[in-house]
Amino acid sequence: MATDGQRKSARNKDDLLEALSEQIELLKLGCQNFDSGNEIEAKNIAVRLRVLLHQTKQSHALLEQLGLRNGYFVNTAHRLRPENRGSDFALTSVLFDSQSGARYVPILAQRVGSVRPSKRVFSDWWNIPVIKDQRGNTFCRRDLVLAVSNQDGGAHIDPMIDEAYRRLTRENSLLMFFSTGPGTAHAMGNPVLASIRQIAYEVGETLRTRAPSAQGFSGVTQ
Numbered sequence: 001m002a003t004d005g006q007r008k009s010a011r012n013k014d015d016l017l018e019a020l021s022e023q024i025e026l027l028k029l030g031c032q033n034f035d036s037g038n039e040i041e042a043k044n045i046a047v048r049l050r051v052l053l054h055q056t057k058q059s060h061a062l063l064e065q066l067g068l069r070n071g072y073f074v075n076t077a078h079r080l081r082p083e084n085r086g087s088d089f090a091l092t093s094v095l096f097d098s099q100s101g102a103r104y105v106p107i108l109a110q111r112v113g114s115v116r117p118s119k120r121v122f123s124d125w126w127n128i129p130v131i132k133d134q135r136g137n138t139f140c141r142r143d144l145v146l147a148v149s150n151q152d153g154g155a156h157i158d159p160m161i162d163e164a165y166r167r168l169t170r171e172n173s174l175l176m177f178f179s180t181g182p183g184t185a186h187a188m189g190n191p192v193l194a195s196i197r198q199i200a201y202e203v204g205e206t207l208r209t210r211a212p213s214a215q216g217f218s219g220v221t222q
Contacts, residue, residue, distance in 0.1 A: 102178035
């Protein structure tokens with residue numbers, strides 16, 4: 001590599017804003033594809049969310065670099081109930097279909113019961129549990145985004161996978177079932193992909209007033 005290639009220079013704000021527009025456009029495309037029926041697009045969506053939100057010593061969230069990760073984020077999830085010993089999922093609902101049975105779908109802008117969208121400071125929004133399985137394992141938005149991005153094919157296929165996440169996505173640890181007729185019981189599928197789509201909706205709604213390019217995340221479920 002040439003000598004100049006070993007040096008690094010700081011990005012200016014215009015460069016960061018252009019990068020934000022690109023990431024938002026990629027996130028929109030992923031959401032549109034998901035809403036058209038391609039649920040595997042949630043893995044690409046998770047990578048965009050990681051780029052925008054995940055901050056460590058080695059990973060620099062784009063929103064943090066722009067000063068946009070502080071403040072309040074739109075929250076569409078209901079509070080998980082500690083007294084509820086069963087499973088709970090706060091970012092999705094269940095859609096029943098005569099052909100495919102039942103599947104998890106993002107709630108998007110719909111109200112679920114008495115739940116209305118609210119706002120939470122980023123650290124709470126990112127780290128408060130939004131899924132609880134029958135074993136008592138809980139998963140926050142950060143857990144879901146990083147597991148899909150880093151372990152389960154978003155940006156990397158890890159040879160090892162978190163056990164609780166594996167049970168959630170592959171073994172129906174929520175213990176949710178649906179019936180297609182008398183005496184039938186079918187296990188529900190993976191709730192994480194629809195949850196990732198809902199997180200993207202929340203991020204889009206949050207950024208709508210902070211970045212002119214952040215429009216059009218509402219979408220429709222098929």
